[in-house]
Amino acid sequence: MFGFAVALLLLLVRDGTTPTANAGTRPPSDSSDTGWRLLLSAPILLNLAFFILLAMMSGGLYNYSVVALGALYGTPVTTANVALTGNLLLSAAGVLVGGLLVTRTKRHSLVATLGLTAMALSVVLVAVVDLDSLALIAAMSLAGLFSGVIMPSRDMIVREVTPPGSFGKVFGFVTTGFNIGGIVSPLIFGAVMDHGSPRMVFLLVAAFTLLGIVTVATRPRRIA
Numbered sequence: 001m002f003g004f005a006v007a008l009l010l011l012l013v014r015d016g017t018t019p020t021a022n023a024g025t026r027p028p029s030d031s032s033d034t035g036w037r038l039l040l041s042a043p044i045l046l047n048l049a050f051f052i053l054l055a056m057m058s059g060g061l062y063n064y065s066v067v068a069l070g071a072l073y074g075t076p077v078t079t080a081n082v083a084l085t086g087n088l089l090l091s092a093a094g095v096l097v098g099g100l101l102v103t104r105t106k107r108h109s110l111v112a113t114l115g116l117t118a119m120a121l122s123v124v125l126v127a128v129v130d131l132d133s134l135a136l137i138a139a140m141s142l143a144g145l146f147s148g149v150i151m152p153s154r155d156m157i158v159r160e161v162t163p164p165g166s167f168g169k170v171f172g173f174v175t176t177g178f179n180i181g182g183i184v185s186p187l188i189f190g191a192v193m194d195h196g197s198p199r200m201v202f203l204l205v206a207a208f209t210l211l212g213i214v215t216v217a218t219r220p221r222r223i224a
Contacts, residue, residue, distance in 0.1 A: 044170055071196075079136065083141070087141055090142070098111070116210070
């Protein structure tokens with residue numbers, strides 16, 4: 001109901017004026033250059049895939065880590081929940097750290113790659129080693145920290161491949177990857193748990209993280 005109310009409000013207050021090109025910015029020569037042709041171009045689709053993978057890795061940890069830890073190592077629910085809480089708290093802190101990083105470097109792909117790599121290593125450690133309570137909480141918290149660090153760089157990566165004047169449209173398109181990943185990940189991780197493979201939950205999270213590195217490392221440069 002709130003969604004419908006906000007949608008109605010936006011319809012009532014929307015700006016009906018035609019946007020003009022900023023000074024020094026090349027106006028689009030063809031409307032298709034900033035429409036579906038832009039959204040379906042390789043750089044934008046790679047970013048869409050990146051967002052889908054981010055949603056799938058976070059969905060796996062947030063929704064299935066507690067039950068997977070219990071099935072895999074017999075981890076008490078209380079301990080597993082504390083580890084998940086540490087993951088969420090450090091993720092928020094990581095966003096602040098990542099925000100400071102993007103103001104000090106333009107190598108956003110490198111920041112994202114290093115953060116994803118560190119996150120994958122933390123999750124693999126949880127998957128293959130029966131850690132004690134403190135070590136488990138530390139590993140899960142580190143995974144959250146690095147997942148947060150990459151978020152500001154993620155947004156800058158989208159901006160780098162977006163033509164002037166199209167960032168809102170492109171960002172709205174690629175963030176639908178969160179919805180897609182949110183739909184798909186429960187089907188995958190739920191099936192994994194149903195088949196009695198709790199370790200695979202963490203290994204899949206790590207695999208999706210590594211695939212995210214591929215989408216970042218292979219992205220083309222800014223669209224002309």
